[in-house]
Amino acid sequence: MLALAVTGGLFAYTYTTQSTSITAISKSADFATVSANNTMSAYNLFGSYRGSIGSGTLFNVTPATDYSGDIEVNVYLTNADELSKNYGLFLMRLQFQDISNNPADVEGINKPLTLRNGVVTFTCDNLTGGDVYHVQCLGGVYQAFPWSFLSGGSIYDPSILYDVGPAGL
Numbered sequence: 001m002l003a004l005a006v007t008g009g010l011f012a013y014t015y016t017t018q019s020t021s022i023t024a025i026s027k028s029a030d031f032a033t034v035s036a037n038n039t040m041s042a043y044n045l046f047g048s049y050r051g052s053i054g055s056g057t058l059f060n061v062t063p064a065t066d067y068s069g070d071i072e073v074n075v076y077l078t079n080a081d082e083l084s085k086n087y088g089l090f091l092m093r094l095q096f097q098d099i100s101n102n103p104a105d106v107e108g109i110n111k112p113l114t115l116r117n118g119v120v121t122f123t124c125d126n127l128t129g130g131d132v133y134h135v136q137c138l139g140g141v142y143q144a145f146p147w148s149f150l151s152g153g154s155i156y157d158p159s160i161l162y163d164v165g166p167a168g169l
Contacts, residue, residue: 031067034164035060040137045086045144045156053092053140059162065129070167073105073122075135079159080118085145086156090115092140096122096133104133113160123167135162 040056061073073096077083083090092113096105103109105122113120127133 029064031069031166032061032063032071032164034062034162037134043142045142047144048146050089050141050143053137053142055139056137058094058135058137058160061133061135061164062131063127063129063133067129070123070125071127072165072167073124073135074163074165075113075120075122076161076163077113077115077118077158078161079157080115083156083158084115087115087142088145089141089143090158091142092158093138094120095136095138096124097136099132099134101136110138125167 037057037060040058041054043051043053045051058075061071063071075094077090093110094113095103095110098104104127105124107123111120111122122135124133
């Protein structure tokens with residue numbers, strides 16, 4: 001009886017293992033390509049002047065044909081500190097669009113890029129690999145300080161930076 005109890009216990013504590021490996025293929029290209037595609041028109045900046053910013057494309061995003069994940073597009077106003085010396089108000093309405101100019105991000109809304117909100121994020125899922133998408137400026141507004149025309153140089157020019165990455169990282 002004792003021998004049966006001891007050997008029965010051994011069967012309860014024995015196990016077998018097996019391992020396998022999964023093949024991961026290194027791709028030669030990234031999950032998406034991005035390129036500047038600035039079609040924005042120049043605007044005149046006068047002291048104490050409130051004017052409009054026209055519409056135009058800022059950049060293109062093309063997901064790889066075999067990428068099935070979601071992406072996140074961040075658009076930054078990188079020189080807000082310089083612009084705030086000459087602008088009392090600066091706002092651009094941005095939207096992430098497909099080739100037919102339909103909203104292509106999850107929210108599908110215009111987002112403001114301003115001196116106070118220097119980053120806009122678009123989360124995009126179910127994009128078609130190989131299709132071109134773009135960040136579009138739908139227009140905007142600015143107001144210059146009275147002394148802004150005295151500064152000169154390129155400190156009036158908004159500098160826009162974008163990055164694209166897998167969503168959720």
